Amino acid sequence: MTPQKSDVLIIGGGFMGASSAFFLRQHGRSVTLLERDQIGQYASGVNFGNVRRQGRFLGQLELSNRSWALWKRLPELIGEDLEFIPSGHMRVCYREDEIAELEAYAAAPEARELDLQILSGKALHDRFPFLGAQVKGGSYAPHDGHANPRLAAPAFARAAIRAGARIEERTEVTEVQKVGGEFQVTTADGQLFVAEQLLITAGAWGARLAEAVRRVCPS
Template identity: 80%
Template sequence: MKAHKSDVLIVGGGFMGAASAFFLRQRGRSVTLLERDQIGQYASGVNFGNVRRQGRALCQLDLANRSWALWKRLPALIGEDLEFLPSGHMRVCYDEAHIDELRAYAAAPEARALDLEVITGKALHQRFSFLGPEVKAGSYAPHDGHANPRLAAPAFARAAVRAGARVEERTEVRDVQKIGGEFHVTTVDGQVFIAEQLLITAGAWGSKLSEQFGEPVPLETHGPQMAVTEPVPYALPTVIGVFTKIPEEVIYFRQIARGNIVIGGGYRSRPDMLTRRVQVEPRSTLNQIEQMQRLLPGAANLNIIRVWSGIESYTPDSLPVISASSKVDGLFYAFGFCGHGFQLGPGVGEVMAEWMSTGQTSTHVAPFDVRRFAPPAALQQGEPMVLKTGSNAR
């Protein structure tokens, strides 16, 4: 069978992989994207849809700001509408002791571009009268907002294809060999793909690939818990999330233009990584209903019409892996986004395209280096390297 050659091969067709493929084509690189199932099927398509910068680790804000600039250019950038609405985002708290933390975050130099405003007491409830009486304060980010996660990765993938990329769904990688200066990738159905550079954007399966190159990442997998209500008149443009140290109090909601209120947060479930399935936890749905009554009393009598989950991966320090390999020339990683990668998607794609095309990036990504996990002894560069992925790789 004839091998397919390109400059860059991407394994994993979530938001990060699709955006990287698009921006690589903008730089004139030939690119092939392989996805074992469907584009955006896992974390990228089932998340809450927050396009927020506030609340992120301060070291992420340079990347988040770059991504936000790209979100503002939609849909002109890719020719499709992702329903991005910069309607504002607010973190609220029930505990007055947390107000100082909200203020400290807002005052940090890294957060300057967010234009955060901390509002307390009577002023908060006059401005956001729908909030429950237990809410003590809120940090308001006027430029953040939300979008439709089901649309994002497929739209970027289609834009990449229109720009000349090759995107292969239902294509499972069987093994990878690094021979000389090229990666040779063989799929389960016998296709062979060859490229000078390899980008692993395989989400919760990322470490199954990176560990074969001597760079394991200690990922935990969880299933986010999501629900949506029946439609009601549109009145809640601002995305609201609770800032708390109590896990069951973590809840967030947004209302879409059709009137439904999307709810996330609370208890998470454990995915089955072999079957690639995850269940909704009934206790999480019940907890969401209870917490919504505290946060948004007016929603107490609304009906939940659908619930769902997905598969997300989490690192011990809650920071992603965005890195060149320290072991293998031409190998790059972008995975492990800890349940808050959606807003970063366009920025990660542009950063990876810049990095892989020029050898460097202007965005601060040093805290996300794969080497922080102190992997075992390095594999020797330059010798043939075989990666066996079997049924656990995407």
């Protein structure tokens, strides 16, 4: 069989895989993405669509802030609207002593771009009257929000294709080998894909693939 070569081979066509294909093309890398079914068919397309920074580990916020900035520019970047709405995100606590934890998080230098508002008592319930009396405090992130998960992965895949990526749906990977400095990936329909770099973005199905890579690339 004739090997089909690219710089980067991506296995898994959810949001992570499709967006990775797009951004790799922006950096001039040739990309092939293999998806066992359809782009965005599984978890990427049936989640809550949260675009949230609040509550993440403080060490992740620098990366989260960069991601949030991209969400605001997506119509310009990929030519499609993913219905991102900065509707706000509320994190609540049910004990008075937990308010201090919310305050400490909001005061951390890493969280300064979130513009968090800490509320308690009457101020909390006046602003959010639907909260029950058992809620003692809250941290409101006005810039966090949500997008439409059904649109996200397919839109990024279309943008990646327009940018020159190759995307193969209904193409299941059956074997991963490392030969010399290249990964060789065989699919159920007998195709052979070759790349120097392999990116596994298969979500819940990634463990089997990761184990295959571990065998051919032991640490």
